Amino acid sequence: MIDVVMPQMGESIVEGTLTKWLKKPGERVERDEALFEISTDKVDTEIPSPAAGTLAEVLVAEGQTVAVNTVVARIEESAAARAAAPAAEAAEASVAAPPLTPAAAAPAAAAEAPPEEAPPEAVGPLSPLVRKMLREHNLDPRLIKGTGAGGRITKQDVEAFLAARAEAAAAPVPTPPVSPPAAAPPPAGEPAPAAPPLSAPAPAPPPEAPPARPEAPKVRIEPMSVMRQKIAEHMILSRRTSAHVTTVHRVDMTRVARMRERYKAEVQQRYGFSLTFLPFVTRAAAQALRAYPLLNASIDGSNIVYHNEINIGIAVALDNGLIVPVIRNADEKSVIGLQRAIADLAARARSRQLKPDEVHGGTFSITNFGSYGSLTGTPIINQPQVAILGVGVVEKAPVVVDEDKIAIRSVCLLSLTFDHRLIDGALADQFMLKLKAVLENWSEEVL
């Protein structure tokens, strides 16, 4: 018999009120399954059962308040639960115990598996579901390779083991090599539509081929991170929401490049960050947004919302995702101020230290894929905005100038994806011409 006690839910807590039994005496309960609920100071807490078995006795009635560590119930441990538990004793006991030897149907598996596959006591804790499956199929958990956290055996592992065993049993008969797709991991198809992250098969791939399954797995299944899922959904949502059109302009960055060359060293020395092309483009975009406020608007139902602030989001690539921190009132900042903001936001985005305000309230976005060498691209609008500027790499190239001469200039392709629901092509190109004019005739001093 196992005693179930009133748990201590905090240092200062000396008693708790048992508010509800979730199992009745005589009912079966699995280890870690919610057994009863307690209430302390407006907090309801579910208490899991400490063991698997049958709820033998209930000693405290619903509504009673008892001291911490008072025995509230007793559980009669079931034989099956004890047998299936990863007991080290069972491993030592001897091979005699019948439920521990694998079913006769799997001679091959039995022969190769046990000695080196897993150390005897390394089975670790098993979930109630897995324990139930082991019991039903009369399996020894030590024969199954766990791929869950810390080598834990998951439902998928048991299923894979059963599939492999069935295959092994069928193998010597006629059909020689079973087609590999049939041997592919069974969980791939079936749990997909039903809330995939909930069943979370742990990311680790099975390190060695399980017994009687000679083929190495051809796929590896990993749940998407929450950020990945949200990015995925947002991209699709944006595609569905806006009528995406992209226009590309070539901009001569020679003046800006010269300006940058002239001040690079001094900026680095004085401020401790390097001067890139991005703050120049951002500054020019802010001026163009001032001139064409529709590009800085958003759509709300059948209304156009004009934003008085120009808040420019800068897409920052993370290890496995992206985030778009926002430079508020970007039109009020100098090139140096913008460079400082960009450097700071990107650094903090990568260390996951952005404040909520800093990724919110953008009215226009810029994505700088040129930093990875891309010439141009067609970015997806960051909803609910109506336009996003893509910045290609700045490169030296031969350009026709002054009618018929060829010169080497620093050029760059700027692409603007805009929402054609609100913005027509002519307006988008006027905006781009303004942007281009500011950059090509750059006159502001940097320092």
Add this chain to the structure above:
Amino acid sequence: MRVCELHELGRISYSAALALQGELVEKRKQGLISDQFLLLEHPHVITLGRNGRAEHLLAGPEALRRAGIEFHRTDRGGDITYHGPGQVVGYPILDLRAWRRDVVAYVRGLEQVIIEALAEFGLRAGRVPGRTGVWIEDRKIAAIGVHVSRWVTSHGFALNVSTDLSYFRYIVPCGLAAPVTSMAEMGAPASPAQVNRALAAAFARVFECEMIRPVIPVEQAR
């Protein structure tokens, strides 16, 4: 420092918020996500906690339907309460093992968050011993009701910002016959966005976490 994701969901139905919490709690238990802090507003709804007494509901189903109020029984702690427009509701999904394994300390922490947030609007709020919630003198401005499963929290608090307090006539709030109040009534009108900002900042201080806003807010992702 621990990270907590902030989600401002705007107005969302009680059942949708419940489903979302259930999903996040499961993911939190499995360690797939960090702590989460949901801030939102419900349409008119009256909810009764697991230990609440039905007689604290003062109107029949017919009267509630006519008034456009939904009714829900839930598994949070606490008695009966009302949620509706103008009330900021906070649902933290925290793994208390990463903070303190103490549910009462957690409730005191929630009170502290609200008290600190209200201070930013010039309101001096406090606690009343033995009566969970946040009070301004003898009037209750915020109610608390929490559920914990394997040290992961759900449900949370409701702060009256500009709530139409007449809706509380349908219930005995939290089983207490004490009057309720709101920020607007106490002379500190504020928008939900301003209150959210103050709550998020206070929450980060009290629960010692870095509050981040995910790239894509939950409401857009769904």
